[in-house]
Amino acid sequence: MTAVLARLTATEWRLLLRDPVSVGFALALPLALLVIFGLPAESREASRDPGGERPIDTVLPSMALVLSFGMLALFTLPYNLAAYRERGILRRLATTPVRPVLLLAAQLAVNLAVATLATLLVLAIGPLALDMALPADPLGLLLALALGAAALFGIGLLLAALVPRTRRIQAIGPLLFFPSLFLAGLWLPKEQMPAILARVGDLTPLSAFRETLQDAWVGDALDPLHLAVMVVWALGAAAVAARAFRWE
């Protein structure tokens, strides 16, 4: 079974390299934004806020990772799984001794690998090219990445379970993603949002993920509320997805 999973994952990886557009986008766009916003000198000026952190150590790396993880989890993964279902690939697998859930696991593994690659690229390009500080709390960062990935990919699986058609995922993905980016404070700093929106934002996985990343990067204590929000989303989404998932 592990041998088959490894084989499926290797095959999925190969397919991804042959058709790299969607995944390339999830790597290239966040890194491009990181560089575009990171090159001007203002990104390295300490803010006047208490603590006086520089954007290149706070909002920019967390933004890049949130964008990358979000696109992979909320577009690529559910789209691919819906396409596999739509094209009868999951069904075909159901006629073999192998369970289709392995293909789902392989898709998850491949997308997580790309997310890991994005993280490594941010950690390399930032400090080398943009004078980004290395994360002050590496263990906290790992925890943030793990919980954020669990919450976002959990929601991706939930989407794949509830939205059976690729076309609808193309519509629903952005509908979910862009407001989430707003609530996560990527378009407007949270401090400038109406209080109620900022509170709602705190409960969304993308916002909790971004703030935990930022806290870990600058070495602030991680907010238990953010951690709890990610855990609840991860478990809740996975539980519903497991019940609702259809192979056909």
Add this chain to the structure above:
Amino acid sequence: MTVIDVRRLRKSYGDVRAVRDVSFAVERGEIFGILGRNGAGKTTTVECVAGLARRDGGAISVLGRDPQDGDPALRERVGVQLQSGALPDKLRVGEAIDLFASFYRAPADRVELLDLLGLADVRDRPFDALSGGQRQRLSIALALVGRPEVAILDELTTGLDPAARRATWELIGEIRARGVTIVLVTHFMEEAERLCDRVALIDGGRVVAVDTPAGLTARAAREQRIRFRPDRPVDPALLRALAPVSSVEALGGGELVLGGGDGLLFALVTTLAEMGVEPLELRLEQASLEDAFLALTADGPPASAAAEAGAPSRAEAVA
């Protein structure tokens, strides 16, 4: 020895009673056809047999097991080729075969399998660059790669051109020669007639008849028909007077169609010879499975392979 036993199968999707009452038994080593028009319940039946759908009633035994139990050991022994089963666009033929082979404990020799299916030349070609016939053959290869004892093939040749269809038919014969029991779902009369040892005729979710293609044709027992154009006008009344002739019909262009029983051809030819008349473009038309289908099911005929392929629609012998 019975390999597949289906008894009083029932299956509904919502209000649609796809399968009302289907029973049949498939013996080891035969090619068993499930024939019926679109929507007759064929695919639902084989989905239940393949363990892809849960039945509402009845019993199914495949190699002594219930496919509904989801036993991986049974899926080792049964290969399924699904209607419209696609693969990822960029997956190459050889990779697909290797991947699926890894799912089974004792897979087939992959080089030999690719050769058998005529895919050796395209083993490095991605799925989206394959022709319809190549995709269909790959699909069959994937159903066979686990060296199954039973292969279920659904709408095998739908969408193939006549040459690819004939090549696929030959292939099915070769697979059977290896001892694989084959369940063939089709709505093509010609396909069932050519390939199947026995056929279950399904109509409106019920089995109307289970018999050999010849047996089914005999049930329809249509009279023979001869169509020809005499080289000079012949009085139809003279022909109508012949003993085996039951009907004479004059078509445009001087063509005549005679219907009748045994001895029709001999009686006609000798009579024409006595009159010194030569029959031109003479064709003998015999009852076919399609006629049996019409006789045994209520409404119109199913799609015929011939109509889609642009070939003559009835088994014709040009004399």
